[in-house]
Amino acid sequence: MAKARNKRSVTIARHRTSISLEEPFWDALTGMARDDGKSIAGLVSEIDQARTDKGDGTSLSAALRLYVLERMKRGQTGNS
Numbered sequence: 001m002a003k004a005r006n007k008r009s010v011t012i013a014r015h016r017t018s019i020s021l022e023e024p025f026w027d028a029l030t031g032m033a034r035d036d037g038k039s040i041a042g043l044v045s046e047i048d049q050a051r052t053d054k055g056d057g058t059s060l061s062a063a064l065r066l067y068v069l070e071r072m073k074r075g076q077t078g079n080s
Contacts, residue, residue, distance in 0.1 A: 012045040019044070019061055028068045 005020040021029075033043040044064065051063040058066070 010041045010044050012041060012048050017060070019064065021061055021064060025065055025068055028072070029064060032068070032071055 004022070006023050006026060007018050007020045008026065009016050009018050011017075029043060030040060033040050036043065038046075044060075047063050047067050048060055051058055051060065
């Protein structure tokens with residue numbers, strides 16, 4: 001059974017957007033933002049900018065999941 005996704009609104013590039021992610025991803029992003037001394041919106045904005053710069057058509061929610069996966073692989077879990 002798939003985990004339910006939670007939708008949250010954040011402001012990036014001066015506009016509100018809704019992002020739907022599973023709660024474990026939100027938890028990880030929250031911890032990572034805290035570890036980096038940033039807000040969730042700030043971290044999401046950085047990930048969104050990198051995604052836009054790549055221009056590969058990756059959705060924002062997919063880019064966020066991939067970011068969390070990459071940081072966890074490097075041992076930066078956001079659990080401090």
